[in-house]
Amino acid sequence: MSLNVYNPSGYIFNRNLQGSIRLNYQHFLMTQLTGNELLHKSTKELVDVSTPLRVADIATGTAIWPLSLARAYPHWQIDGFDISNAQYPFAASIPANVSLYEHNTFQPFPVEYHGKYE
Ligand SMILES: C[S@@+](CC[C@H](N)C(=O)[O-])C[C@H]1O[C@@H](n2cnc3c(N)ncnc32)[C@H](O)[C@@H]1O
Numbered sequence: 001m002s003l004n005v006y007n008p009s010g011y012i013f014n015r016n017l018q019g020s021i022r023l024n025y026q027h028f029l030m031t032q033l034t035g036n037e038l039l040h041k042s043t044k045e046l047v048d049v050s051t052p053l054r055v056a057d058i059a060t061g062t063a064i065w066p067l068s069l070a071r072a073y074p075h076w077q078i079d080g081f082d083i084s085n086a087q088y089p090f091a092a093s094i095p096a097n098v099s100l101y102e103h104n105t106f107q108p109f110p111v112e113y114h115g116k117y118e
Helices: 017-033 041-046 064-072
Strands: 054-058 077-082 098-102
Touching: 017 064, 054 064, 064 077, 064 098
Parallel strands: 054 077, 077 098
Antiparallel strands: none
């Protein structure tokens, strides 16, 4: 039995509670290690963060980054996309400036999303 068969449709991690805790823990670890910055400094040099921006997060997982961005930049609209919505938070806990979609990034995005993001 081989353990290294490449499965392009599979996901090697679990999408259960432990999988979500792992992703969120990694997010907070990386954020803490980078001075509590949610954006790379080169991004901040490129855009005026005080203006209303629309941001896409591809392969968003638990949407922990969109949710964190939404708190830090309440005047932004953040759209998260993932091939599975299994790790998305409860709809009632998603702030109004975050939208989450189930979408395979290797498939074309509907035309209404083209040219909409910073
Ligand atoms: C390691 S997780 C990262 C999640 C998140 N970006 C984070 O940093 O916490 C990878 C994510 O990619 C998603 N993913 C894998 N293939 C994808 C595809 N073809 N289209 C969209 N999402 C995909 C998985 O479902 C998973 O949620």
